Amino acid sequence: MVKNKKTLIIIIAVLAALPLIFKSDSFHNIMVLLLIYATLGEAWNIITGFAGQISFGHAAFFGIGAYTSSVLFYRFDISPWVGMVLGGIFAAMVALIISYPTFRLKGSYFAIATLAVAEIIKQLFVSWKFVEGATGISLPIVDDSWLCMEFHTTKLPYIYIALGLFAIVIFVCNYIENSKTGFYLKAIRESHEVAESIGINTTNYKTLAMVISAFISAFAGSLYAQYVLYIDPFMIFTLDISIKIVLLTVLGGIGNIYGPLIGASILIPLSEITRVQLGGTGRGIDLMIFGLLVILVACYQPKGIIGLVNKVAKKFKKEGEGNVEANS
Secondary structure, rough: HHHHHHHHHHHHEEEHHHHHHHHHHHHHHHHHHHHHHHHHHHHHHHHHOOOOOOOHHHHHHHHHHHHHHHHHHHOOOOHHHHHHHHHHHHHHHHHHHHHHHHHHHHHHHHHHHHHHHHHHHHHHHHHHHHHOOOOOEEOOOOOOOOOOOOOOOHHHHHHHHHHHHHHHHHHHHHHHHHHHHHHHHEEEEEEEHHHHOOOOOOOHHHHHHHHHHHHHHHHHHHHHHHHHHHEOOHHHHHHHHHHHHHHHHHHHOOOOOOOOHHHHHHHHHHHHHHHHHHHHHHOHHHHHHHHHHHHHHHHHOOHHHHHHHHHHHHHHHHHHHHHHHHHH
C-alpha cells in the first residue's frame, strides 16, 4: 500500500503540473473533463471492478448530484459546495433504496435493472416542473467566485477542484481495495456463493459499495454542472455517460485503481478532438474508435491497458534476472 501511495502522489503531482505547462483553453477543457470522468470511473470501479456487479445506470447518480447543486443554487442561492455534499447524500439515499430490489438479481439481470432505474429517474426529472422539466436549468452567471464555484476568465480553478476531488477519490479507492471491505468485495466478485459460505453478508457489502459509488458519482455531477452552467435531463441522465464510464474503465483496466485514469486519458481527448475537428458530422466517431480499442483489448488483454503494462514489466523483469544470473 505504501508503494501505491507514493505512485499516486507522483501521478497527482504530474497532473497538477500539466495545466501550467500547456496553457491553451482546449487543453484545460480536456483536463477538466478527463478528471471528472476519471473520478466517475473510480466510482464505478468500486461496485463493478471490486464487487463484480455490472451497473449501466451510473448516469442517474451523476445526474442527481448535478441537479441537486444546480437547483439549490438556481432557486435558493445556496453555494454549490453545499449542494455538492447534499447531492452526494441524496444519491447515496437513492442507491440505498434501489439496492434491496436490484441486488436480488444477478448478472445481466442486475445490469438491465440498473439501466431501467436510470431511465425511470430520467423520466421523473423530465416531468418535474420544480426542476424546469425538459427545458433544463441555466445557472445564474455571477462574478468569479470560489464560493459560487464560477470562473469565467480561466479554467485553472476548475482543473484544481476536479484534481482535488479525483485525488481524494483515488486515495479512498486505494484504501478500500486494501482493506477488509475490499477483500470481501473481491470475494463476492469471484464467487457469490463461496463468499456467503465463509460468512460474508454479500447484500450488505454490495449495498455499501453501491452507496459509496453513488456518493462519489454525485460529487462529479455537481462539479460538471458548475463547469458547463447548463443542464437538462437529456444531457445529464443520458445512457452515453453511463457507457463512457464503462468503456474507459474497461479499457484502462477494470478492478485496478489506475484503470479509470488511463481510460479517461484516451477517451476524453479522443472525444474532444473529434468533436472539434469534425463538429456535428463526427458525432459518435470517438465512441466507435474507442469501442474498437476496447474490443481489441478485451480479446488480447482482458485486464485492460494496465494488465498489458504489468505483463510487459514482468517480462522485462524476468529477462533482467536472467541476464544477471547468466553474468554471474
